[in-house]
Amino acid sequence: PPSTEYQAENATISQGAVESNHAGFTGTGFVNFDNVVGSSVEFTVDAAAGERRLTLRFANGTTADRPMDLTVNGTAVQGVSFPGTGAWTTWVETTLTVSLTAGPNTIRLTSTTANGGPNLDRITLA
Numbered sequence: 129p130p131s132t133e134y135q136a137e138n139a140t141i142s143q144g145a146v147e148s149n150h151a152g153f154t155g156t157g158f159v160n161f162d163n164v165v166g167s168s169v170e171f172t173v174d175a176a177a178g179e180r181r182l183t184l185r186f187a188n189g190t191t192a193d194r195p196m197d198l199t200v201n202g203t204a205v206q207g208v209s210f211p212g213t214g215a216w217t218t219w220v221e222t223t224l225t226v227s228l229t230a231g232p233n234t235i236r237l238t239s240t241t242a243n244g245g246p247n248l249d250r251i252t253l254a
C-alpha cells in the first residue's frame with residue numbers, strides 16, 4: 129500500500145510551537161518542542177492492523193542527542209534517538225517498526241531530557 133504522511137504541524141502539540149524559519153521542511157512548517165522534559169506531539173493515524181514502518185523526519189542543529197519516548201495507543205514502545213544532524217536546515221529520517229491496530233491509533237513522542245526534542249517535520253507510515 130502507499131505510504132501516508134502526517135505533518136507534525138497538524139498534530140496535537142503540547143509544549144511546542146509550529147515554526148518555519150529553518151528551510152527544508154515539508155508541508156507548512158515543523159514542530160519546535162519546548163526545551164523541557166515532557167514536551168510532546170501526538171498523531172492520530174488510521175491503519176490496518178499489523179507491523180508498519182514508521183519514519184520520522186527531523187533536524188537537530190546541536191551536537192547532543194534529543195531522545196524522545198515513543199508510545200503507541202498509550203503504551204510505551206521504545207526510546208528514539210534524534211542525534212545532531214549538523215544544522216537546523218539539515219533534515220534526516222530515522223525509521224523503526226511499530227505494531228498498529230485496525231482503525232485509529234495514537235502515536236506520541238515525548239521529550240525525555242531538558243533539551244526537549246529535535247525539530248520534527250513529519251512522520252510517514254508505510
Ligand code: GCU
Nearest residue numbers: 150160161163216244246247
Ligand atoms: C534554536 C533553533 C530552533 C530549535 C532550538 C532548540 O533556537 O532556531 O529551531 O528548536 O534552537 O535548541 O531546540
